[in-house]
Amino acid sequence: FTTHGTHLNTLPGKVTLCDLFEEDESSDEGEDNETITFRNPLEQPREVSVKTLRHEEADYIAKQIHQIQSTGELMTDNGCIRPIEFSDIMILMRNRTHIDIYEDALKQHGIPFIGSKKGGLLENLEIRDLNCLLNTLITPYDNLALAQVLKSPIFSASDDNLILLARENNETHWYKRLLLLAEHDAELSKPLQRAARLLPRWQQLAEHLPVHDALDKIFSEGNIINRYIAANKQQNKQKIAANCQRFLELSLETDSGRYPSITRFLQRLSHLQNYSANPPEEPLSQSNESRVRLMTIHGSKGLESPVVFLADCNSTASNKNAYASLVRWPAEKSQPTNFQLQLSKDHTDQITQRLQQEKLDEQQREELNLLYVALTRAREQLYISGVASNRSQNHSWYQIIADGLDDITERETSFDETNCKVYRHLAYDHCAAEQTNKNVLTEDNSLHIDERLLKPIEIQPKSNFLIAPSLHTTSLHATGLHTDFNDSVLIDTSDKDDDKTGNNISPNNIYQREVAIWRGTIIHRIIEQLCIAETYPATENAVDAIRQQIKTDVLFSRPAYIDYLEACVKEAVSTYNHADLKFIFKPASETQRFNEMPLMYKQQQQAVYGFVDRVIKSENDIMIVDYKSHQLDDGENTRDSALQFSTQMDYYRSGIKKLWPEHAVKAGILFTHHNEIVWLD
Template identity: 35%
Template sequence: MSIQAATPQINATVTASAGSGKTWMLVTRILRLLLEGAEPGSILALTFTRKAAAEMQQRLSERLYQLATVDNTELTQLLKELDLDTHYALKARNLYEAHQYCDYPVRTLTFHSFCQDLLARFPLEADIPPGFDLLESADLLIQQARNALYSEATLDMQGELACHLEQLMRLSGGLFNLDRVLNSFLQHRSDWWAYTDDNEIESSVDYARQQLAQKLELDTDQLDAAQHYNAFFSTRTIEQLKSYAKLLALNPTKTNLQKADRLTCCLAADEPGEHTFTEVQACFIKKDGNAYALKDTPTLRKKLGDDSADTLLELHELIPARIFSTQNILKKIHTYQLNQHWFYCGEKFIEHYQTLKRQQRLLDFTDLEWRSYKLLQNSENALWIQYKLDQQIQHLLIDEFQDTNPTQWQLILPLLEEMAAAESEKQRSVFLVGDEKQSIYSFRRAKPELQLQATNWLHQHLNARAFPLNKSWRSSPAIIHLVNAVFQQDQFKLTLPAFEEHHTHLEQLPGKVEALPLWHMSDMGEKTDGIYCRNPLKQPRPEIPGIHQKEAQQIAQHIKQLIHNKTPITQGSKTRAINYNDIYILLRKRAHVADYERAFREAGIAYLGTNRGTFLSCLEIQDMLALLSTLLTPFNNLALAQVLKSPLFSATDDDLQLIAAVDNGNWFERISQLAENLDKTHPIHRAAHYLAQWHALTDRIPVHDLLDRIFSDADVPGRYQRCTPEPLQARVAANLTLFLEMALDLDSGRYPSLMHFLLYLRSLQNTQNDAPDEAPMETREPRVKIMTIHASKGLEAPVVYLADTISTTRDKSSLSTLIDWPVEDRRPAHFQLIASARQQDDFTARLNQLHKNAQQKEDANLLYVAITRARQYLFISGCQPDKGPFTNWYQPVFTALQSLTGNQDDEHLSYQFAEPNTINAALDDTHEKENMDNFEIDPGLSRIIDKQKTQHIKTAQTTLSPSYADKQLNYHSQGNKETDEDAQQRGIAIHRLLELVISDSSHLDSELFKSSTLQRVANEMQIEISPQLEDWYGIALQNIQHPRLKHIFRPDNAVHVYNECPIQYLKNNSLVYGVIDRLIVNENDVIVVDYKTHSGAHSDNLKELSQNYPQQMQLYSDGISELWPDKRIKAYLLFTECMELFQMI
């Protein structure tokens, strides 16, 4: 890495490839600035996300703390890494304290935060309301603006707006497309403002129309299509068409005769127009837009003669050319008419949207950028504001510059120009970091070409130097070799022409790249016929696994194999076994994410999904919405039925039929009638009891308090947890908690009624971008992370699966916004709406092709980002669609593997660099533990505390070791020799299963409960679900259901019952502590039970086995007698193998 880029005395632009340490370099630059005496408040670092800004600030604090706390030897080494000598040691020591107590610290902001601060300082100059609020979610406001636009149009159905809207809807193809093109205009409003800003024509719409007509080379006086039809059907053209028809009939093939008749009939019309043109066009132009071919053959010349054949061939070239020319003119007219209506309606739409924000004193992110741009570029006070900022910003650093959009560049440019014009004796600096290969956010208006433009500008005006960083600190040579082999292929030389060969600092890190077998549609077998006229109440829709689900199942099995093989993961000097946290599944889009999630659930793999905006669609949230709807409208029988069937009450179909059989009243009234004759534990009785209470509270307490009461009364989280498969329990619990929080957080809990709360949630559900996401799962359990490549930007993982690498593509340019903004210009050169593919004129098609070329480049960038997320292992998978067109990432990776391995024959290839390291760290080491390795504890907390004499209640292992057992107790049968590890695993499993099964004995016969319980225990113990684990589940179940043990597991009159009860007390000045497996407190006595899971226990050897435990049980009993001195204590050992109690006391 070139440390010269961090030198404060030079301006620098850094092109940093993935994993090459750009953030380290940027923070190093800030450190160097501080060490050279720069004021912290004069340093401004900009990036694009809050997460990146926070990470930058955190890394700066960590490195300042490191400089302040290391010993002198380490400090000297750290200064050497910064290219500094020991003269800076004292200043380096003091920087951390100075940074912590500085009035104006180093600022690490997002672009939008910088704009927000700027506008807050100059609200009057920017013409915005002082004390404005930031609008982060705009969908609801956009919907209100759209409603206002339509309302204005309906007030005057013959008015200008109504006419424009009607024509725009007709030309765009319906109401859905109308909303689509209006949304597109609003999303590009800053481009529209820039395009029409400071023009000589007062009306922005008129200016845009005029510019479009000039670009289309269209005379606005000739927009009537009839003029061009008449021009086409000139006397000369009609004669040529008639001649063509006659000559065509002389070569009497079936097709020629049909065309000749068609031409003759259509030319007979008195006034040829659009219909005639369409008929003529069909005779010369195919449906794909190309002209029919007419070959010069001997047969043709034999039938027509040379002169007639020459005439026919000449006419066959001449007439289609005229058709194409007329078509292009008509398409230009269509483009112009479509856009003139779009300009007018879009401008009105923006006006309504801006008015709504202004009334509420709101600014959105686009406003922040545009208002800041106008403030620094065009306002009357621009020079003064630039001067004020220039005095405060002496050092500007920008991260991820490839994600900059044109507005942001124009916003930064005045600051750079001011720096370039400032006095040379002032120490000023600029530092830009980016990588065009990682630009993947064009949908956010990112323009990667701006990085080269900025580099050239800084070199020209500030003598900046360019530094490339292509050596990775992240990836194994296996990954880097693949990157080079892929992007040096011919197909990427056009899309990534500036790609340079990559290298890595981790030259000894083992790694592997593997292409998993590609799935083809032929692998799916024959398609089964669909079921028609099925009864959906009796016959479910058949679920046929799709090709993406097959691919997902393959990935799931491959992951389980990696876990089973304890694949080594090396981090620094440690090598440990892989866990689920180490694995990312990267997808290009979310279209098939449900297939991958389903496959992981079926395989028992814990995962974090990538669903967006699905919170309100989750079953548990739908149940909550149905419950609130029932409380608000008790006559809503369907909502009540959903609530009854939900885990809240767990009613069966028979229960619902019982309600339906009642003759009078709605269902809410019927359950009250039925409850009088039902047991208190019956679901209908419970529902009637609680729903009546909650309904009475509906209008008396706030929504949040009502939900809190419901969660408490019905034990909502617990009930859902018990009815949910183990992999989904954390997600369900998090969603329920988030729903409870939403009632308080939304508008600070000021909703006056339950109805308003429900209406708000339903309005969120109908918005595209504001619908809330599912809550992040708060769990320490390792989980595979499924995410899009865009979401993975800036992240890394030891193991990456790049899935769905072959995906179908379609042209999405129809009815999209086309903007041409040259990087050297201050405004866009062109702004228009693209018509449908069949209506695109040649000018639009040329610009659109340039846009498609840019999209191809971004697609290559996306592949680059995906591959470079991997640290050690990269696995590529895909499924081949049966229809095209499609983009194929699998093939270039496979070709690269063929090149790296020299294997051109096999269909399954893998490339491995170095042998995996030997595991030398604990299996359960986590990232959190590793991050604590270098954490220094305060010396005051490290003082040794005087040791207190303690006595631990000795609990024998859940089963004794075989050698000890054979020698001492001899309880094992000849064929049942367990190892210590096996016995311990058996004991832990049976203890845990007893605890889980006892806690929910109402679902013992449920297969879902069994499978979720087994999966939960398997995950906790990091073992597979095996027949042995199922046998242990059976032992637990048999003990709980055994009649002799009813007073232990199902006591009738117990006052209190405790499982895994900790006990701790002092005896003879010694601390005694332990855990009692089961404690039953009755009216007159207390029963202490300790489980013993010896696999060889039977009724004949219980006395012998119990000889090791008298002291343990006595200590338990002594402790319990301290708590209940007036009760008789009974202590038992329960031998789970033979389901027998052995009384010890």
């Protein structure tokens, strides 16, 4: 080999060769002398140690990295001297076989890292939780999958919660037990209440939506990613969020999205994990956080790092020539010069042995080339470690490096009492480095600031014109609850809150006002669900299903209002089934119907937005209907009350005309308590 001189003579450097990690004979003698005692297997688990020498090596590397970072060791970066950060450190390995051990050691010591596990996405705990969630939605009686989902950050149930479910003997399946507990136990824990509220809804989504759309809604309604972020350590937050997002993307990418059902998607994931040569990879970290890089030597080609740990250097590839093919195909030839099958060593002839030796020499040359790549990744510090083996390792990388360093290294003991051979070249002057940093900080780095940025921001005067007329009623002004809005014009955003309060609410009774707001929201929701079901008139089964779902939600969010629920259901169903209103809820089949239709447009430089409760579009005409749950006094009539909302309905009409300018638009207010509609034309 040609002698190389590419090292940086002006930079301080260090090479540390750690002694091989070997079995501690004294610990074996201690184990032999231990007294054997009986244990109760129901109360005391068997202690099985899975720690190997490679675990000790990984622990040494993690401790050494922590020591480098915590003691503020220095490095040179673009001519400036600064402390070493995690991102300046790289761990290199020959292959990925034992990469899990090194990753676990870094996790235990709280060191953030970027891993190099191939196809590891589906093996992560958060992905297994999401798999169990999808399984629960299509097979709700899988008790084990449900238990994992409840225990996961999706619901964060405690052990006591699961014990409560396990002790319920009235039903075989935990899913039924959960729903029954939520229905009859008002003091049920929040995680179980939340699960009983969300799982039935997500089951409905799973039945009607493609897997990506269902997962998208589940992630949104369940706040999945944020809950996993909150449940994990700081160094894992970004990785877990990226994994969850990658799982969501995978549901769309798998076979170009041609698997619409959850069942087919889970089958595809199982195939990718168990049979595919290229299972889904973990996404690369996009965080700016400083992280140790952990990769194979092949993957590090072209990269450099101030500090490099070369791990597992004492292992060698085993000879697996028996019954394998032996091919000699020179690059300049158009065909192989030799092709044969190899037998066991006892049945190999001399010609084959010569060919095998030539191939072995080539492999050893490639191994040395790979070692050269590994050693030249380090700019300033290089750490070499390995695990002792019973087999002869005279040609291992560790022995080659040890032989080369014998005459130039000194014996030292590291901070954790590990024996090492160390070679040093120059050293940093910490005092000079501190002075350099001070000089850099005191330089005049002032920036030119545009004077216009120093002027106060001119804010346009707020518009007091509100679209929802109910906000201008005497009762609301008397309460002092009037709210100034910004320049955006609001359509119906208060409809779900303020304009369902009615005029019969006492100004001083805030509780009644809140109940009225909630009552209007519930009636809207029930009518919307009945319209989506498209069953007319509404059947008892359809009403019961909606009642049960809303009851679960109310018990979770507003248990004090549960006594008002039945009256809301009756009012909504009465409105929906009323014969005079059939043309609204059971229009002709050729019409298009929209529920809670969003509108957003600009008018006179103001943003107009809101939701129209019901839109019915025929060939030439469009009806827009807005529900109002007002309970009018004896002296009031529906016509006068409806006129309060004429401005709001004009904005609705304008928005609809922008969508369908050729259609005639008819707008009406439907008073649910009185089963009467008033047209505003």
